[in-house]
Amino acid sequence: MSVELNHTIIHARDNRESAEFLSDVLGLEITAEWGPFVAVQLSNGVTLDFAAIPAEKITPQHYAFLISEPEFDAAFARIRERGLTYYADPHGKQPGEINRNDGGGLYFMDPAGHGMEIITVPYGGFPGSPE
DSSP: OOOOOOEEEEEESSHHHHHHHHHHHHTOOEEEEETTEEEEEOTTSOEEEEEEOOGGGOOOOEEEEEOOHHHHHHHHHHHHHTTOOEESSTTSOSBTOOBOSSSOEEEEEOTTSOEEEEESSOTTOSTTOOO
């Protein structure tokens, strides 16, 4: 049996703002809007469907995106152009640094307070990394 994730809903204060933010940083496109959703499609076909809800009802989540080295460089440039704070760790203890444990990776926050992560190698997938 083949099981794949098709879509997930991401709560936002402003669905368009959050969708545009992520699509801009990652170099993606908004692919659809229907009802309360603004969708951003990933290269594997999964859509992130942003839905606006009251800010006080948003529970911050973590989303990690596996991207190529050239895509990382481009996303990192856009993060710096926007003046976004980024971290090498999920707890925000290493601001302005890149995690080099498995390829390259960093964390940043989206407008709704979700923790976004970009990585170039799956954790444990880099030669010589601890498993």
